[in-house]
Amino acid sequence: MSTNDSVYEALKKSKEPMxxxxxxxxxxxEKKEVDKAIKQLKQEDKITSPKRCYYSVNE
Incomplete structure (x- = not known):
């Protein structure tokens, strides 16, 4: 599973923004790798940031 997939799955399972x-x-x-994955997932419009520095999956 790629880093992006792992980050996406973690966010998908969470009930709250993380x-x-x-x-x-x-x-x-590593957080540095998570940050890269978050940037990529935001560009693909798979995740959103409901408030600063918190992320959740687009529903």
């Missing part, structure tokens, strides 16, 4: 650091702890992926 910070990059929380995603990193949950997945075991």
């Amino acid at each position: 910070k990059a650091g929380e995603i990193s702890e949950l997945t075991g992926i």
Whole structure:
């Protein structure tokens, strides 16, 4: 599973928006890599940021 997929799945399973650091702890992926995945997923319009520094899956 790619980093993007792992980050997306973690956000999908979460009921609340999550910070990059929380995603990193949950997945075991370095925060720097999580940040890259978040940027990519936002460009693909798969995730959104309901408030600053928090991310959730587009429904």
